[in-house]
Structures are given as structure tokens and as C-alpha cells.
Amino acid sequence: MVAHIHIGGITIQTFGVFFALNFVSWGLVTARRLREIDRPVDWAYEIVVAAVIGGLIGARAYYLIQNHGSLHGSLLGNVFGGSGLVWYGGFLGGTIAVLAWARWRGFLSLQLLDIASYGLALGYAIGRIGCQVSGDGDYGKPSHLPWAMGYPHGTTPTPPGVTVQPTPIYETVSMGLVALVLWNWRERFRPGVLFAMYLVLAGIERFIVEFWRRNNHVAAGLTAAQLESLGLFIAGSIALALTVRRHGGLEREHAVPRVPSREPAPV
Amino acid sequence: MGATLLSLAFGAKNLGTALTFGQIAFAATLLVVMLFAARPGARERGK
Numbered sequence: 001m002v003a004h005i006h007i008g009g010i011t012i013q014t015f016g017v018f019f020a021l022n023f024v025s026w027g028l029v030t031a032r033r034l035r036e037i038d039r040p041v042d043w044a045y046e047i048v049v050a051a052v053i054g055g056l057i058g059a060r061a062y063y064l065i066q067n068h069g070s071l072h073g074s075l076l077g078n079v080f081g082g083s084g085l086v087w088y089g090g091f092l093g094g095t096i097a098v099l100a101w102a103r104w105r106g107f108l109s110l111q112l113l114d115i116a117s118y119g120l121a122l123g124y125a126i127g128r129i130g131c132q133v134s135g136d137g138d139y140g141k142p143s144h145l146p147w148a149m150g151y152p153h154g155t156t157p158t159p160p161g162v163t164v165q166p167t168p169i170y171e172t173v174s175m176g177l178v179a180l181v182l183w184n185w186r187e188r189f190r191p192g193v194l195f196a197m198y199l200v201l202a203g204i205e206r207f208i209v210e211f212w213r214r215n216n217h218v219a220a221g222l223t224a225a226q227l228e229s230l231g232l233f234i235a236g237s238i239a240l241a242l243t244v245r246r247h248g249g250l251e252r253e254h255a256v257p258r259v260p261s262r263e264p265a266p267v
Numbered sequence: 268m269g270a271t272l273l274s275l276a277f278g279a280k281n282l283g284t285a286l287t288f289g290q291i292a293f294a295a296t297l298l299v300v301m302l303f304a305a306r307p308g309a310r311e312r313g314k
Contacts, residue, residue: 032302128290129287129290147281149281169290172294
């Protein structure tokens with residue numbers, strides 16, 4: 001895999017390319033959805049900028065908190081260092097920033113959370129390509145499966161001759177399918193349901209993939225990401241249960257029919 | 268799938284590397300579908 005490429009004397013980190021593409025894709029999909037619901041399309045770019053800033057701060061802060069024992073040098077040097085981003089920190093920071101933006105715009109609603117759901121899943125799927133291409137250490141445990149591979153030139157290289165599970169590929173496929181399903185259901189469910197489903201599905205996905213990854217166990221034989229995934233799963237499940245209890249179901253009252261009626265329209 | 272097979276045909280070092288091209292093609296296809304597929308129920312709404 002290729003950690004960086006050189007174009008015209010400039011070195012570009014491949015992870016950074018896909019990190020940027022994740023936000024561009026999210027912005028495009030959000031813009032389409034805002035157009036569909038008759039909201040200003042420009043908001044998509046404001047949302048993305050807020051998410052980038054909040055996400056970067058959150059991802060970096062989470063990394064520093066998680067690794068405070070092994071960091072060396074000055075605090076400022078560590079804060080602005082070149083590596084170390086944790087997805088859950090980015091999720092938290094980005095969520096807070098987008099909610100603050102929504103409050104400022106008067107768009108603080110469950111509808112906004114639904115718009116974020118498929119964007120988050122899509123962004124995660126694309127961001128994981130960056131992990132795969134750059135070999136940043138998000139790969140799995142040593143394996144001899146036919147598709148196991150080494151990352152000898154990655155930013156966190158595997159030892160020579162060692163092959164590991166390419167877990168970023170699993171994550172792109174699984175979260176990509178989650179994004180597609182949520183996107184196709186965007187007219188079908190009550191506000192907030194898609195986001196709750198995203199929490200449940202993202203929690204399940206990461207919980208399972210962690211069994212193949214090489215993160216350390218922190219409690220009850222589970223990794224930190226698995227514990228966080230459980231939190232997402234429980235939060236999403238509670239939200240879904242509350243929706244069913246309050247409204248008697250998850251679907252909108254005038255949801256788009258799954259199978260278009262073949263009966264002739266009344267004259 | 269097609270991108271994976273193509274990269275294998277063009278001499279990808281191993282199946283994992285070939286799957287990486289499949290991964291990129293999958294994400295690109297997904298984005299195109301999300302951006303350009305018809306809105307659910309568009310016909311019913313008359314749009």
C-alpha cells in the first residue's frame with residue numbers, strides 16, 4: 001500500500017486524500033437531501049465545515065486523552081502533531097459542532113440527525129479506504145486467509161512477511177451498505193428513526209469488526225471501541241423503542257409505499 | 268467485484284491488494300447511486 005504520493009514535488013498523504021473525499025461526498029449527499037426537502041443547499045457546506053472543524057478537534061483530543069501516558073514533548077507539539085485521530089472522538093466533536101451550527105440556523109431537529117446518518121455511514125466507508133491505502137494501523141490481526149495481506153510500506157508498517165486481515169475493506173463494504181439502506185429509507189420512517197438505526201447498525205458493525213482488529217482489551221475482554229459500540233447500540237435501541245412506544249410504529253403515517261400500487265387511479 | 272477481478276488480471280500482488288481496488292470502486296459506485304438514483308416515491312409525488 002502507499003502511505004504518500006509525490007506530485008510535482010509535493011508530498012500528499014493518501015489518508016488525507018480519502019479523509020477529504022469523505023467530507024466532499026458527505027457534502028454532496030447532504031446537498032441533494034437539502035434540495036429534496038426545500039432547504040438551502042448552501043447549508044450542506046456549512047454543515048461539512050462545522051463537522052470538519054469539530055471532528056478534527058474531537059478526534060485529536062480523544063487520541064491525546066487515550067494516549068496521554070505515551071506522549072512525549074510539549075502539549076502544543078502533541079496537539080498539532082501529524083498523526084493520531086480517533087474516529088469516536090471525531091464523531092463526538094463533529095456532532096457537537098453540527099448541533100451548534102443547527103441551533104444557530106434554527107434547524108435543530110430530528111430531521112437533521114437523519115440527514116447526518118447516511119452521511120456518517122458513507123463518510124466512514126470512504127474514510128476507511130484511506131486507512132487501507134495508507135496502511136495506518138487500522139488493519140487486523142495476523143492471518144493466513146487467502147485475502148490476508150501485508151502493509152510493509154504503510155504509515156504503521158507490518159513486519160516483513162507478516163500478513164493481516166484487511167479490516168478496512170470489511171468496514172467500507174458493511175458501512176457502505178448501511179449508507180445505501182438508510183438513504184433508500186429516507187422517505188419511509190419518522191424523523192429521528194434513521195439516525196437511531198444508524199447508531200444500532202454502526203454499533204453492531206464496529207463491535208463485530210473489532211474481533212479481527214488488533215486493539216487491546218480494556219474491560220470484560222472487550223476493546224474500547226467495542227464498549228463505545230455497545231453504547232451506540234443501546235442509545236439507538238432506546239431511541240427506536242421510545243419511538244414505537246410514542247407513535248405505535250417507526251414508519252411515517254404517509255410513508256411512500258414499498259411496492260407501488262398497480263391498481264388504476266380513481267377517475 | 269469487477270474492479271477486483273480486473274486488478275487481479277493486471278497483476279495485483281495479492282488478493283488483498285486487488286480487493287482494495289474493489290473497495291474503491293464500490294465506494295465510487297455507492298456515491299454515484301446516492302447522488303443520481305431517483306428519489307423514493309418520486310413517481311407518486313409527480314416529481
